Amino acid sequence: MGYERIFTIMQHTKSKQAYEHAKRFFPGGVNSPVRAFGSVGGTPPFILKAQGSHLWDIDGNEYIDYVGSWGPAILGHAHPNVSAVLTHAVTTGTSFGAPTLLETELAELITQALPSMEMLRFVNSGTEATMSALRLARGVTKRKKILKFEGCYHGHADSLLVKAGSGAATYGESTSAGVPDMLAHETIVCSYNDLERVTTIMTEMGNEIAAIIVEPVVGNMGCVLPASGFLKGLRDLTTKHGTLLIFDEVMTGFRVGFTGAQGKYGITPDLTCLGKIIGGGLPVGAYGGKRQFMEQIAPLGAVYQAGTLSGNPLAMSAGIETLKLLSHPETYTTLEEKTVKLTSEISRVLTQADIAHQISQCGSMWTLFFTKNPVIDFDSASKGNNDRFKRFFHAMLDEGIYLPPSPYEAAFMSLAHTQSDIEKTLEAVQKWISHESK
Numbered sequence: 001m002g003y004e005r006i007f008t009i010m011q012h013t014k015s016k017q018a019y020e021h022a023k024r025f026f027p028g029g030v031n032s033p034v035r036a037f038g039s040v041g042g043t044p045p046f047i048l049k050a051q052g053s054h055l056w057d058i059d060g061n062e063y064i065d066y067v068g069s070w071g072p073a074i075l076g077h078a079h080p081n082v083s084a085v086l087t088h089a090v091t092t093g094t095s096f097g098a099p100t101l102l103e104t105e106l107a108e109l110i111t112q113a114l115p116s117m118e119m120l121r122f123v124n125s126g127t128e129a130t131m132s133a134l135r136l137a138r139g140v141t142k143r144k145k146i147l148k149f150e151g152c153y154h155g156h157a158d159s160l161l162v163k164a165g166s167g168a169a170t171y172g173e174s175t176s177a178g179v180p181d182m183l184a185h186e187t188i189v190c191s192y193n194d195l196e197r198v199t200t201i202m203t204e205m206g207n208e209i210a211a212i213i214v215e216p217v218v219g220n221m222g223c224v225l226p227a228s229g230f231l232k233g234l235r236d237l238t239t240k241h242g243t244l245l246i247f248d249e250v251m252t253g254f255r256v257g258f259t260g261a262q263g264k265y266g267i268t269p270d271l272t273c274l275g276k277i278i279g280g281g282l283p284v285g286a287y288g289g290k291r292q293f294m295e296q297i298a299p300l301g302a303v304y305q306a307g308t309l310s311g312n313p314l315a316m317s318a319g320i321e322t323l324k325l326l327s328h329p330e331t332y333t334t335l336e337e338k339t340v341k342l343t344s345e346i347s348r349v350l351t352q353a354d355i356a357h358q359i360s361q362c363g364s365m366w367t368l369f370f371t372k373n374p375v376i377d378f379d380s381a382s383k384g385n386n387d388r389f390k391r392f393f394h395a396m397l398d399e400g401i402y403l404p405p406s407p408y409e410a411a412f413m414s415l416a417h418t419q420s421d422i423e424k425t426l427e428a429v430q431k432w433i434s435h436e437s438k
């Protein structure tokens with residue numbers, strides 16, 4: 001069954017031409033692999049502009065956007081307040097390479113929301129944040145090994161580009177060419193939510209492990225929630241063995257709630273990594289935690305980290321305005337209500353059509369898995385019907401619904417999404433079901 005012959009196909013002539021031209025300059029024609037539509041096939045639309053919850057491509061097609069720049073666009077695109085502060089920031093200088101009051105103002109907002117971050121350091125991406133946090137953990141503990149979870153993506157630093165080999169927990173096997181074996185060997189990989197295996201590993205070699213790093217709510221194998229007691233178990237184990245617990249909240253920070261996943265689940269990590277939302281849509285990252293650890297970073301301590309554009313006034317200005325807007329009491333209730341309304345209705349109509357599925361949702365993050373079994377880790381996430389996902393994705397795209405072009409990525413609701421957006425999305429789902437069920 002080909003989606004090409006079922007739905008009214010949008011014209012993508014200009015995007016196809018632009019994509020071919022881009023391939024001359026960028027590997028795969030893109031600057032981040034998922035944008036190439038490798039998991040679903042076809043040509044990625046080249047985006048011209050965005051406003052609120054909608055995107056427009058260079059062919060004039062309009063989409064309701066549930067990607068949201070992969071998470072940062074929680075207010076919607078081109079929010080007038082954020083645009084105004086950015087306009088002012090541009091006119092007063094885009095980068096100074098010197099301290100500014102804006103850095104401190106944003107840091108105060110973050111540390112008030114996330115008290116575990118007694119001190120922090122701004123960087124320019126989530127990858128920089130996790131990479132720097134691991135270096136700090138190794139510097140503080142004088143240990144080399146780290147433990148991560150299969151399917152949790154923490155950026156493209158060498159130590160983190162590993163996955164599990166055979167067995168539930170193993171020394172890492174590199175996911176990328178160019179990663180030295182000795183680095184992969186220092187990374188232990190377990191299955192997410194498998195606290196029993198983590199306990200065994202920590203009992204055997206906890207005194208060698210500098211840090212456990214985890215997405216408290218996973219967003220990079222689709223949205224996968226922690227099992228009851230899993231995060232607390234990690235906290236107890238790391239405390240017992242003198243290992244640092246790092247929460248990678250690049251995606252969940254200010255997304256699942258104003259206090260992040262750590263506030264939602266009541267767990268205090270030693271270090272936290274942030275990105276995405278705290279820059280209001282501009283490149284940004286941050287890592288922080290207990291003062292006793294953060295004071296080991298240069299210029300106070302021996303753990304070195306630096307960045308020319310770290311704390312630049314554009315990202316700081318956008319981040320300040322974004323967090324101020326998100327701090328309103330009704331914000332996250334509104335986001336959750338919208339998300340639950342959409343996901344519950346999608347689940348209802350799929351159930352009526354007897355289409356096997358699971359919908360996982362936390363705050364305004366959600367993922368539709370085409371599988372009958374609960375998704376609790378990477379193994380269960382990878383058993384979904386990917387062919388069905390491809391058909392669903394392209395059918396929705398042709399109806400003007402822009403979803404993540406991979407079964408292993410979370411979708412996002414924004415404050416800008418309207419009741420009309422939700423209704424149009426559900427109509428597109430129903431239209432796909434009517435053909436998929438034939």
